[in-house]
Amino acid sequence: MLELLAPAGSMEAVAAAVQNGADAVYLGYGDFNARRNAKNFSREEFAAAVSYCHVRGARVYLTLNTLLTDRELPRAAEFAAEASALGADAVLIQDLGVLRMLRQVAPDLPVHASTQMTIHNLDGVKMVADLGLSRAVLSRELSRDQIEYITQRSPIEIEVFAHGALCMCYSGQCFLSSIIGGRSGNRGLCAQPCRLKYGWMDKADSYPLSLKDLSLAGHLRELRKMGVSCVKLEGRMKRPEYVAVVTGIYSRAIKEDREPTAEELEQLRAAFSRQGFTQGYYLDRQGPDMFGVREETKEPRELFAAARNTYQSGEAQRVPVTFYAMLRPGEPARVGVEDPAGRVVTVEGPVPEAARTRPLTAEAVQTQLSRTGGTPYRCEKVRALVEDGLSLPLASLNALRREALDGLTRQREELPRRRSGEYHAGVRYENCKEPPVLTLSMRTAKQVTPELLALGPALVYLPLEELAAHPEKAQAPAGTRIGVILPRVAWDREMGQVEEQLRQVKDLGVTDALIGNLGMLPVARELGFTLRGDFGLEVYNSQAVKEYKRLGFASLTLSFELKLPQLRDISKSVDTELITYGRLPLMIMENCIIKNRSGSCNCQNSNILTDRKGARFPVVKAPGCRNELLNSQKLFLADKAADYRHIGLWAQRLLFTTENPRECVQVVKRYLEQSTWSPNEYTRGLYYRDVE
Known part of the structure; x- marks a missing residue:
């Protein structure tokens, strides 16, 4: 059942x-x-x-x-x-x-x-x-x-x-409340901003996320x-x-x-x-x-x-019990009770006397023991052995029933015997002293240009669908590797295509796989990819780093819901990345709000969701015809490099979503300190403010 x-x-x-x-x-x-x-x-x-x-x-x-x-x-x-x-x-x-x-x-x-x-x-x-x-x-x-x-x-x-x-977003993948309000759903304090009014382009006049x-x-x-x-x-x-x-x-x-x-x-x-x-x-x-x-x-x-x-107003009498009774001359009256788990309690009462008028019958005993009202127990069966010619006050039977049920209650309340131990954080690993290398994650193949690759990023990640559709993008100059981003969500009916496309990109020489969900790990591991953890794994503490290391990950992306001092203090037993630029992903949604709006698929067009304060959130296509809601402002930390270069990172990641190829090059040059560009509007994310 x-x-x-x-x-x-x-x-x-x-x-x-x-x-x-x-x-x-x-x-x-x-x-x-x-x-x-x-x-x-x-x-x-x-x-x-x-x-x-x-x-x-x-x-x-x-x-x-x-x-x-x-x-x-x-x-x-x-x-x-x-x-x-x-x-x-x-x-x-x-x-x-x-x-x-x-x-x-x-x-x-x-x-x-x-x-x-x-x-x-x-x-x-x-x-x-x-x-x-x-x-x-x-x-x-x-x-x-x-x-x-x-x-x-x-x-x-x-x-x-x-x-x-x-929830509008897949549970565990929502960052809307924390990014816009400082209250994290992943920390148990979601403010439910999805229940508020939003609209398309300029007017917040409906509830497309509720x-x-x-x-x-x-x-x-x-x-x-x-x-x-x-x-x-x-x-x-x-x-x-x-x-x-x-x-x-x-x-x-x-x-x-x-x-x-x-x-x-x-x-x-x-x-x-x-x-x-x-x-x-x-x-x-x-x-x-x-x-x-x-x-x-x-x-x-x-x-x-x-x-x-x-x-x-009383008990529902949930627990079925069986009573046993034995009344014999010269012996104390015995009553037992048994619950569905096989617990048995037996109690003894006064010795029955010889009946002067009406002797006690098995039916009378059954009737008396069945009266379990006001207790959690329901009498399912009574097995009574009552020898002829005996008498016992009904009050004594009632007392035996109560005593037996009280004993059963004590047994059912007994605490399990379990092992316990002390919590030990374990050995701490020294933070990496070298400045972080530059990694890039792209949303489209066209964002990856010769000009971009010429800037020498250590690793460029492309979505699996994009890389499989554009095999020429698997080639990169010496010193730069191309990696593949696996979908954060892929149902079992999609996994056949995921595996086929992974084999294709493996044959192109791609060896690094960026994984944002545990369900994507087995197929990447079986095909021999180097496992790299994306933000969807929610790496928030040193113990999680150790556990993912045990699972075979070569690097992990630390949560962007942490402050810089917290990121610094994480014991980094594997290489760690931190997203330092881009429109942070706020939601991944199974329900296509773009199609809900227009009645047709318009992923290729600009789709902007506007909130009551006029903030504009791009909605883009995610693998499997899903939607991803991006932050209205870009995270920008290029002028704060001194703050994050010394917290022990292996890599800082630039997250490209709505940028055109020229903008991607512009941003990379700024983070390489080859220009003074900065966006008109930007956010520092959560790295400098407390998140509840």
């Missing part, structure tokens, strides 16, 4: 989820999770939540799914070790540095790959399985045929989002047949009544092997929606009808009042 995983932003929401049938809840403990604005649990609250859930047969998953700095890892290690000792059933992560830390401090705690890891193809799932993770939460953009393809071949459990808010909420309430049996292990409900920021309504509807549908009724679907809409729901990604039918905004509506008071009643 599908596991139903519900959100819990508070202890009240834990009760709301569990009393309405959730098989597991996910919650935050400490400040290191993707919903830092939700109420995160204290140590006492977390322990109480785990106890509450385990007694009632539900699991607890800890969210530790943000990027952490080196300074934050020791504190996060304390939270993780405590959560493991307190009985958390698994932990969700994004950062491979956090995974490395968990291996030290909580080696027996199961680890799940958060959707923040952008796992969207089978190779990505196999990669996290090889890393020791036991479950992968797939990207929300996948269609049902892709989910089925992965699930039926996956070596680990697969979890999918079934209900709740949809998706309706997802609802797969009509596809639950299909997901189960595919082999999906768990369906997840989004909503740790939402109130407990919402959690109760949505969890209850999904739970009943799953347990009764049906889809929700029309009345239940209306209740889902009333609880929360953005002009209805969408199944566009799941059905592989994308388009403008997937978009909507939150409208002011009256609170559904009756619905929420009924929802509150489900978790404030």
Whole structure:
């Protein structure tokens, strides 16, 4: 049966989820999770939540799914070790540095790959399985045929989002909130700028980045047949009544092997929606009808009042138990209880007396032991051996039942025996003393000209599609290598073409592959490319650097959400790059907003999205007919070279996107200190300001 995983932003929401049938809840403990604005649990609250859930047969998953700095890892290690000792059933992560830390401090705690890891193809799932993770939460953009393809071949459990808010960008790849507002979605503080008004060219008059909420309430049996292990409900920021309504509807549908009724679907809409729901990604039918905004509506008071009643007025009696009773003359009365996991508790009471009038019957014993109201337990069966002619007060039977159930509760609350360890950052590597070499990443083949190559960059990266279509660009003068950029997103149905094109460019003599997603690593490694990590891998700390080194990477691009002092302090066990010029990528989107706007594909034209303040964000084509939203201003640091040349980098990267060939040459000359050019408008990015 599908596991139903519900959100819990508070202890009240834990009760709301569990009393309405959730098989597991996910919650935050400490400040290191993707919903830092939700109420995160204290140590006492977390322990109480785990106890509450385990007694009632539900699991607890800890969210530790943000990027952490080196300074934050020791504190996060304390939270993780405590959560493991307190009985958390698994932990969700994004950062491979956090995974490395968990291996030290909580080696027996199961680890799940958060959707923040952008796992969207089978190779990505196999990669996290090889890393020791036991479950992968797939990207929300996948269609049902892709989910089925992965699930039926996956070596680990697969979890999918079934209900709740949809991000416009692939989770884990969004930088819009951090770049324009200093609040990082990858650090759990997304300000949701995608929900604001934008427009094309000059007027911000619509909501082209605000998706309706997802609802797969009509596809639950299909997901189960595919082999999906768990369906997840989004909503740790939402109130407990919402959690109760949505969890209850999904739970009943799953347990009764049906889809929700029309009345239940209306209740889902009333609880929360953005002009209805969408199944566009799941059905592989994308388009403008997937978009909507939150409208002011009256609170559904009756619905929420009924929802509150489900978790404030007693127990749902979730756990089926079997009672055993034996009453024999001259021996203490014995009552035992057994739960589904095989735990058994046996208690003894007074010795039965000879009956003077009405002897006690097995049926009477069964009736008395079955009265488990007010407890988390539901009597499923009673096996009673009652010899003839005996009498025992019903109050004694009631006391034995209560004592047995109390003992069972204590057993179910028992903490697991797990290993624990100390967190050690390990050896520090000396920063590179040489000034960084120059690398370039291009968006089009036409940007690579003889004039550009004559300037002697160490490495020029070209997108795979471009390099395969323009094989002549694989040639470069001595001292310059040509590398290939793999797509950050490629579904399994695209991977055949990716492999074919990689073989083509390999035959052209290209040896370096720039990789921005774990799912692209196996094919590049199998073909013998030198592995170089792009910004999509989100390298945020020294432990992540070590983990990627272990996976075979020769170089890594450090996160552009870090400040320069933080970048300097990262222990660089492999060569590192830093993007020092260009329009930073803010979003990669499965839903083509260019086509949504015009009804046709116009990637070759200039497409500019404008926000309420008049900032103009180019929208360009990404591999696979996807969209990429670029920053309105170019990152420019050529006049700050003294600041980044001494932080231990192997290379500084210039990121060319909307520039024409002449502009590319102009920029390279400026960074080589052969000119005084600077852009009219520019940004320093996040290298000089704090990011929350």
